[in-house]
Amino acid sequence: MTLAQDKVAAQGYEIVTRLDFSETTFLLEIRHAALARAARAGQFVIVMSHEEGERIPLTLADFDRGRGTITLVIQAAGKTTREMQETCQVGGHLHAVVGPMGIPSHVGSSKKVVCVGGGLGVAPIYPQARAHKEAGAYVIGVVGFRSKALMFWEDKFRACCDQLIVCTDDGSTGIKGLVTEGVKQALAEHADIDEVVAIGPPIMMKACAATTKPRAIKTTVSLNPIMVDGTGMCGGCRVRVGGKVFFACVDGPDFDGHEVDFDDLTQRLRRYAPAERRALEHWRENCRMRGAQS
């Protein structure tokens, strides 16, 4: 295998598909055959959209060994992701894509699994659901959206889940309420659940872990703190789990949801909030200037 085939010299990694799920959420499919071949459920990549960009960790939403591509689902929130939403188009390139990073999720020992994805976690829970299904487990998918119009990948989830529970904030489809309502329903219907896997914002993973705690069901969460290198070198991604400190990039990203200090994680995710606001303002200002010139 040659990596050189995956990237056109100096251009980076080609974007082969873009899909917009909503005003803020969009999908990029990127050509990277070696990464598609190596990737396992639960792993992530670090992306730099351009040479002056920052390195941002994104959990893999899909990988297709046949097509030689990986898929990322991105929510335009800060400067980098908003800029990507504006600039990343089919035929364009990302400056850097490196991975797969992190220890792959442990798949195979649980016979009945609930895979929960909320908000940004809906896409990255998909490879987990698929992997558990392929390993022979009974898979219950629980996915949450604000409303029916923002829902995506229902067909993909239905293809790998034995049961799919959809939750919406406004009740426009499925259960009205947060994904924890879906988890409660799954727990009520099944007495023999071995594991709950939850990916989403810290507050959602915390709520899922709290839901499963009384029944002491193994609960795995995927943490996505601020990182620079993603290879264990900067220590920026350190998280507190069971009173000990771990680096999410090389010791995770999966951890025991009942042991994770989610408040610490939430706070540490805000570490650069003032700088991020400045970056966003600076970028908007530049956009306005560019707009005024053209």
Add this chain to the structure above:
Amino acid sequence: MAKKKTIRTIPQDRTPMREQPAGERRHNFGEVACGYALEDAQREAERCLFCPERFCVQGCPVSIDIPDFIRKITEKDFRGAYDIITATNLLPAICGRVCPQETQCEGQCTVGDSLEPVAIGRLERFVGDLAVAEGWINIPPIEANAFRVAIVGSGPSGMACAADLAKAGCDVTVYEAFQEAGGVLKYGIPEFRLPNSVIDSEIGKLIKLGIKFECNTLVGRLFTVEQMLGEMGFQAVFIGTGAGYPSFMGIPGESLDGVLSANELLTRCNLMQARDFPRHDTPLELGRRVAVIGAGNTAMDAMRVSLRLGAEEVHCIYRRSKAEAPARAEELHHAEQEGVEFHWLTSPVELLDDGKRGVRGMRCIRMELGEPDDSGRRRPVPVKGSEFEFDCETVVYAIGTNANPILGQTSKLRLNKRGYIEVDEDLATSIMGVYAGGDIVTGAATVIEAMGAGRKAAASIKRYLGLRDSERVYRAAEPALFGIGERNYVRLHQSVDA
């Protein structure tokens, strides 16, 4: 030749190197040490006695023919000096800047017994910089063989190993996880000590040797070491991934905002150019008062970067005394000149919360030195009742690193108890055809020691592949015996045995 030089006839004082004044440089990222001008270099070269003992060469981890290249400088044959250095060290502009010469070549210098030693490092840098400016490059005639060798990590050990193997005719590919090659030289060492342009020009020379660099490649995860030897068709692999994983102390308050490792601070600033935020997207927020824990070279770099990023006060907190500080004397001196405040015999016990998740300071305890410990240094012991509070908004940990776990997680490589890769005297690992060197074997050390390990591993890999040793083949002036000068043949084997 003129009358034999003696310690009495040579210039008595070491030729000073021009430096940016401390008051100015603490506000910019321009190089601190400006290098020798031509006449400085010639004057300093005259201080070498060309003594027969050549202790300096023994002090050099890569055994540069130091007196020979200095002699060329006295003869104004600068290209000749460059040729001699590059016979053993491809990267003089880097080593001349970052080697701890005072404990290596200059520490052994005969002149140093009675006067200040010859400034070998400054002379090496002079030659290296001249070569960059003049575009000199020594590409030996390379006889390609059919062997493919992979190098994991593009830092100093990987670069040195790659260069030797490429010269021996191997098809060499260097894999780097970051988006740019250079490893610790790029992410770790700040530009005021080693400009990125110098690193890039030295890497350019490696590319001209035919070495391929593949960035954005996390070996172990994208493919394993075992896969490299199998389906990817490499006959040998060298691992030079560095140490990395930064240590914290485990005291309360370490997850507060404003607490970070020196690696994070330096990577954000040096590699990701956070100092140019928001033009570059990577942010780095420092408080008005920065406290750096530790007194090694990384700590000095972190402190001096903090000053340049605009910190008003920078404090060094170290549990032992100045005499035990592991930093190079020159780095410590530069940090002092630039206004860093040193707090010797002081250890933090708690980082204090400002109530908004930030740091408002640290509680420290005074230490005193007790009995010597395993490292031979006197062990610091807390002084009861000496706790005090100290105000700061940013705390940087520079207390060392642990082994990076990725290759251990993804291969059958045998590791030692501390997680570093186990090797034999040839730097061979537990997997046939796989060699390792640098910090991932020894724990944190210096750039030149890593380069020395890279070269030693290259010699082992050449033997493993059954290649004749081409180390000195291309010095046409010397009579070759089966392609190997006899004198050098002996020396090579000494250095491999050492």
